Amino acid sequence: MSTKPASERxxxxxxxxxxxxxxxxxxxxxFAAMALTSxxxxxGSFTLxxxxxxxxxxSYWRAMVNSLQVTAIVTVVSVLLAYPLAWILAxxxxxxxxxxxxxxxxxxxxxSYVVRSYSWLLVLAQNGVVNRVLTGSGxxxxxxxxxxxxxxxxxxxxxxxxxxxxxTIFANLKQLSPSYRKAAADLGAxxxxxxxxxxxxxxxxxxxxxxxxxxxxxIGDYITPQILxxxxxxxxxQLIMMQIGRRxxxxxxxxxxxxxxxxxxxxxxxxxxxxxIERA
Amino acid sequence: MTNNLRSALKRxxxxxxxxxxxxxxxxxxxxxxxxxxxxxxxxxxDPALLQPFEEANGVKVxxxxxxxxxxxxxxxxxxxPGDWDVMVIDxxxxxxxxxxxxxxxxxxxxxxxxxxFPEVKMDNKTVVNGKxxxxxxxxxxxxxxxxxxxxxxxxxxxxxxxxxxxYKGRLAIYDYYLPVIGMAALAIGKKTADLTxxxxxxxxxxxxxxxxxxxxxxxxxxxxxxxxxxxxxxLVGGGEWVTAGLAKENPxxxxxxxxxxxxxxxxxxxxxxxxxxxxxxxxxIQYVLSPEGQARLATSSCYWGMPSNKKAALTxxxxxxxxxxxxxxxxxxxxxxxxxxxxxDKKMQDMWTEMLQAQ
Numbered sequence: 108m109s110t111k112p113a114s115e116r117x118x119x120x121x122x123x124x125x126x127x128x129x130x131x132x133x134x135x136x137x138f139a140a141m142a143l144t145s146x147x148x149x150x151g152s153f154t155l156x157x158x159x160x161x162x163x164x165x166s167y168w169r170a171m172v173n174s175l176q177v178t179a180i181v182t183v184v185s186v187l188l189a190y191p192l193a194w195i196l197a198x199x200x201x202x203x204x205x206x207x208x209x210x211x212x213x214x215x216x217x218x219s220y221v222v223r224s225y226s227w228l229l230v231l232a233q234n235g236v237v238n239r240v241l242t243g244s245g246x247x248x249x250x251x252x253x254x255x256x257x258x259x260x261x262x263x264x265x266x267x268x269x270x271x272x273x274x275t276i277f278a279n280l281k282q283l284s285p286s287y288r289k290a291a292a293d294l295g296a297x298x299x300x301x302x303x304x305x306x307x308x309x310x311x312x313x314x315x316x317x318x319x320x321x322x323x324x325x326i327g328d329y330i331t332p333q334i335l336x337x338x339x340x341x342x343x344x345q346l347i348m349m350q351i352g353r354r355x356x357x358x359x360x361x362x363x364x365x366x367x368x369x370x371x372x373x374x375x376x377x378x379x380x381x382x383x384i385e386r387a
Numbered sequence: 388m389t390n391n392l393r394s395a396l397k398r399x400x401x402x403x404x405x406x407x408x409x410x411x412x413x414x415x416x417x418x419x420x421x422x423x424x425x426x427x428x429x430x431x432x433d434p435a436l437l438q439p440f441e442e443a444n445g446v447k448v449x450x451x452x453x454x455x456x457x458x459x460x461x462x463x464x465x466x467x468p469g470d471w472d473v474m475v476i477d478x479x480x481x482x483x484x485x486x487x488x489x490x491x492x493x494x495x496x497x498x499x500x501x502x503x504f505p506e507v508k509m510d511n512k513t514v515v516n517g518k519x520x521x522x523x524x525x526x527x528x529x530x531x532x533x534x535x536x537x538x539x540x541x542x543x544x545x546x547x548x549x550x551x552x553x554y555k556g557r558l559a560i561y562d563y564y565l566p567v568i569g570m571a572a573l574a575i576g577k578k579t580a581d582l583t584x585x586x587x588x589x590x591x592x593x594x595x596x597x598x599x600x601x602x603x604x605x606x607x608x609x610x611x612x613x614x615x616x617x618x619x620x621x622l623v624g625g626g627e628w629v630t631a632g633l634a635k636e637n638p639x640x641x642x643x644x645x646x647x648x649x650x651x652x653x654x655x656x657x658x659x660x661x662x663x664x665x666x667x668x669x670x671x672i673q674y675v676l677s678p679e680g681q682a683r684l685a686t687s688s689c690y691w692g693m694p695s696n697k698k699a700a701l702t703x704x705x706x707x708x709x710x711x712x713x714x715x716x717x718x719x720x721x722x723x724x725x726x727x728x729x730x731x732d733k734k735m736q737d738m739w740t741e742m743l744q745a746q
Contacts, residue, residue: 164737164740165741166737166740166741166743166744167740169744170744173744228612232616232618233617233618234616234617234618252556252602254603254618255602255603255605255613255618334609337602337603337604337605337609338562338603338604338605338606338609338743339603339604339743339746340743340744340746341740341743341744346740349736349740351458352454352455352457352458353454353455353457353458353564353736354455354457354733354736355455355456355457355458355460355461356457357461
């Protein structure tokens with residue numbers, strides 16, 4: 108039997124109630140409504156046909172495969188680019204300039220996401236900067252198709268998510284005590300060995316948190332593939348939007364959205380053991 | 388073509404029907420008799436069109452843009468009866484609205500039916516059980532838009548140029564399934580009004596050939612930009628709605644109605660049965676169909692199109708840009724917008740999805 112007074116026992120609940128209510132109103136209830144819609148036929152009866160359509164239609168499957176491929180590429184490339192950037196910011200840039208360097212690194216965040224995507228379309232276009240450099244330098248005789256391709260979608264995503272990952276990894280690197288490196292050096296480890304066996308494992312949570320956020324945000328993004336991909340292939344968010352915008356088929360759109368959420372859940376479970384921020 | 392037309396310029400406005408209902412409650416619900424609530428496409432959002440009506444009648448027109456008839460009906464389904472007064476709708480979809488019991492018959496004697504181009508009255512769609520439920524306000528063609536300095540205009544007189552090797556990698560396809568499926572049907576000698584499920588395999592084959600030649604499949608802004616910036620030289624599914632608005636800046640852009648024909652699109656205005664402002668709704672429809680309203684609608688900043696009223700007060704330059712005088716010949720060669728039933732429509736959309744996914 109608890110010896111705490113009732114008012115003290117109630118305090119934690121009072122503190123978390125706003126958050127619980129928020130989650131209930133803006134996640135649990137909408138999710139329940141979406142789940143219900145996904146299993147409701149036009150006549151109001153129960154049906155699983157919307158889920159069956161996804162598994163039976165190769166074009167729908169293809170959209171999921173495309174989404175997973177693009178998201179995986181974006182996540183890996185973003186991590187590979189962000190880690191060195193975060194390392195340079197944390198280790199090589201003098202302390203007094205770090206804030207400025209970090210601000211410059213995240214400058215792209217300050218512009219509209221849509222504007223940034225359209226800007227990339229112009230940069231990658233046939234008459235864009237990249238093709239002018241490629242043809243002007245003699246590397247290619249004719250312009251290369253960069254815009255309206257999967258590559259363009261990946262570039263647009265990576266540009267955005269490298270910044271996000273840089274922030275999470277930078278924060279992780281800054282939290283690392285210098286004692287770890289000193290201890291490794293005392294034990295005879297060189298810089299490379301120290302990095303592989305000490306620094307990298309300790310910054311893994313930052314990498315995984317950033318990678319998970321990248322995965323979640325990229326797999327659910329509609330704008331970038333729609334603007335930069337040229338509709339030469341469909342990703343899941345585009346397929347979902349087609350059901351809403353063209354068919355007014357909310358049950359199928361709901362089913363597809365829930366399937367996408369299931370994939371995100373699997374990704375979460377796969378990375379859950381690293382998804383904890385602890386001060387090193 | 389028209390569904391994506393309005394959506395593209397308002398990409399950020401893609402919201403779920405539930406959100407639209409919230410928006411309505413927040414600010415666009417009919418609070419007084421001095422407000423007209425209109426479900427519209429983007430060409431009706433142009434202040435140059437709305438302001439003269441608002442000022443002349445001392446009213447406020449609240450507009451809500453929507454994407455596709457299905458989404459428009461979804462908004463209505465989630466609204467209260469009487470929330471909306473008028474709706475812009477694809478002429479071919481008017482029977483769907485009538486079937487749902489949404490629309491009020493229009494008084495023919497109070498609207499300028501005699502002044503409309505006869506070919507676009509669309510009586511077979513706008514008249515149901517002897518009652519007229521909508522009036523065509525604007526029309527045009529889904530055909531071939533091109534840059535005449537980059538391609539041989541003579542090649543644009545036949546749809547077969549779209550699938551040959553000469554223009555490989557120089558095409559964009561307008562991302563709306565019905566008109567482009569109609570064009571593919573025309574290319575293989577099918578009448579767009581008679582399409583059945585049996586025609587789909589051959590149409591799909593034609594679509595895949597077009598896709599193989601295409602650099603992108605884009606909604607209005609993307610495909611229009613691609614043509615205007617020289618990213619592509621030909622837009623499959625384009626027409627005056629693409630080139631007319633850009634004529635001043637880029638006179639090299641033109642459109643053709645190939646020998647196989649083009650697909651006629653038309654949009655109509657309908658009044659809601661449950662409207663609480665039927666007099667005002669009728670006034671609005673009368674205004675849009677008036678010569679002045681027609682000229683403003685035809686040259687809307689969102690997209691241009693032919694006014695359905697022959698007496699539209701367009702300037703000579705505007706008429707020239709719209710090729711007003713060539714309309715009789717164009718209309719003679721144009722074929723109807725495909726109007727599949729629900730089952731065939733689903734199959735067509737699935738076919739379109741397969742085309743998009745094809746590598």
